[in-house]
Amino acid sequence: MSNLWPRIESLLPRVEKPARYIGMERGSVRPEHHPGKVAWLLLYPDAYEVGLPNQGLQILYEILNERDDAVAERSYAPWVDLEAEMRAHGVPLFSVDTHRAAGDFDVLAFNLSAELVFTNLLNCVDLAGVPVRSAQRHPEHPLILAGGHCAFNPEPLADYVDAFVMGDGEEVIAEITEVIGAWKRSGRAHREQVLHDLATVPGVYVPSMYDVEYDGPRVVGVTPRYPDVPAVVDKRTVADLAEWPYPKRQLVPLVEVVHDRLNVELFRGCTRGCRFCQAGMITRPVRERPLEQVRTMVRDGLRRTGYDEVALTSLSSADFSGIDGLVGGIVEEQTATGSVSLSLPSLRVDAFTVGVASEIQRVRRTGLTFAPEAGSWRLRQVINKLVTEADLYAAVDAAFSQGWRRVKLYFLTGLPTETDVDTLGIAELATNVVDIGRRYTKGASATVSVGGFVPKPHTPFQWFGQNSVDELRRKVSLLRDALRRSPAKVRWHDPEASFAEGIASRGDRRIGAVIERVWRAGGTFQEWSEHFSLGRWLDAMAAEGLDPDWYVTRHRTEDEVLPWDHIAAGLHRDFLWQDWKAALAEHGLPDCRWTPCYDCGVCTGYALEHVVAANVPPAGGSQGTGQDLATGHSVPVQLLPAGARPRSGGTGARVAG
Amino acid sequence: MRGDTGHPVRLRFSKRGPVRFISHRDVARAFERAFRVAEVPLAFTAGFSPHPKISFGPALAVGYESDAEYLDLECTEEVDETRWTAEVTAALPEGIAVTRVAPLADRAPSLQEEISVLAYEVVLGGIPADAVGPVVADLLGRASVEVTVSRKGEARIDDIRPSVLALHQPRPYEACVVVEVATRPRTLRVVDVVHGLRAVAGDAWPIEESRVRRTYQWIERGGARHEPLDVDRRSDARTLEACA
């Protein structure tokens, strides 16, 4: 069919980093298309070097290409220079694997991991030659699908994406392929028909199958238009990660990308219950990969890719129940065969974790990163990041005493109940950290990174009114002033970008038109500071007659219908509301992996359990449990017997309201 | 200078097709990974962050193809060149192929020090095939050809003529030239040769480079040119042509 390579090739000498567009990564495939197969184009709507490492996309790429009834290729957002050339020369969006026109695929499936890429999604659809609005598409156009964390509030893109997929994609992708395959075989007559069929697949949300009712500015109801379309769409959850040892052939890019190393997923889900963290809330319960499988994936992955670095990924890798033995084993095995470095992204803040880190980083001890997130114990109880000052100082002391020289500290500002005492607490912590470091080395340094907090759907903070741009700015300068004479350095995220993120994060369907206007005004690559401008967003809000503060800085009420209430991540709305109240009362909540269940709804509603790799919790304690875990209590969870997997998306919890 | 405990090897490779768009740095990383996949017994530098002892010849610009790229590496043991020529090629990105390997004498001077001539085949745009000959002859007939070159971000006027060692049109029916450039006092870039042709042609032809392939690199020693694989060979070992 259409191979656009010769036309693309002639444009590449004129653009930056042309190798972004050539494909040919080790592990990539050039699948054979066939009318009987459903052709998926998996897209990451940001630059290649950000999108390529995305594990979710790579997993689906492999799973689909292993099927007899599907092929999958990949695409990324062309950088602005190539986009201009493509538009000038009439070259449409293409896949990097066989350089086939995006419009020739049956499905364009987007991974949405950040709100600010929404305009890039529209741009990619447009570059594919497909109308950006779902209502204007015809049967011959590809279906536009989206998944990933940002799909959990699909409403801002509801008029632009045909169907959203909630939760883990490994299993549902097969069911979707079958529905689309059947539609193709039937001659692709009506788009409405395939969309209706998709809407009955558990985990799939088809916005056009629902009517939204407003009362003034408020959404008051979202109701299905057909009786067989679910009123609430539940997320999909893979019960046992052991059945999905993917990616088996991780892609090895030819150019440098972020996270350029072998990445092996240790577990999915997190039960620490940090109240600001959407990822932690929507990926429950915890599903650990068996220890032996992790070892095999590391061993085979290194051998196949030639990487000399491996990261064991998850939301909190030091919490993996077999972390001690795993790390020791890998280090031993790999140092025997060559010099491989191992890293655990997202370290916990305690001395035990530093011990694990020192075991794996025998060489190259340069920087360690900790995320206390808030400047006072009071505020850390509010956000349920139960790290004490003693924990932090012990961790930092351990780090500097074992040869690290730089410590990075991550904080959020603009958190609920935050006062200037909390903000100044950040400065105090940072100063103390440097003081501890100087006891060991004169060159000790600390960098404080501050991000403006953006409340996210499906978290206890979904009701909280975000801080205004001015307020975030004021707090950042307060902190900068406090650290002016300190050796600790401060970096901060642009408060204006946080504001735009806030518009999209908790937006409803009306925000779609705003995103379209921002895109039409040239606002692509909004994650990149050189391309971002809040002015475009505010102009678009004004043009649509929408009040930015109503969307961003307003506190929501308990009885208010939230635009994503018909999407369920499994967490009871009551639980979230109580947890929000508990936050305001400064009560922390323990980690339910090691203490009795407090019925947030996920396990109970979906008949799931935490799956752990070993029945001994990690030494060093787990936050807020009050248990001395160092001695190894038995764990109140069970290893799921293989074969007895409950299906997700069944009866289960519903969001009230 | 090399240590005398390891087993140095010189390797020639080609870079063809879409992979020509990856940078010199990317090629280096691809080789490091390929060596690990093929389990080549690499020697590492000592110190805080050890890295394999690999060194490359003159960089090739992004977008250019090549029949003749070179790198030196040091192994910890004698390697079976035929076996690993195939295995390393299999582990490299499509379009990069190891074409020949030769054992290198201990303490052989580096490629960067020794390569003195680079040859390219340059397909030209903006000029018909039959107009190329006269422009080439014109350039060769001049004692100096001044063009504006950019060096470290700064524009300056340079005489490129002394660094153009040879220039001809290999096939009369094609707008294409073969050029040999000197690497000293500094490497003359192909774009500057094309600028020179354009300066000579005046307003007649808006000459531009359309496709470039490096065809040879030479080491000059004792008044003669040598293939880099054939100088400084370790005498006791054999060299095998690889079928690429």
Ligand code: SF4
């Ligand atoms: S249902 Fe219970 S055990 Fe499961 S994640 Fe929620 S609180 Fe934890």
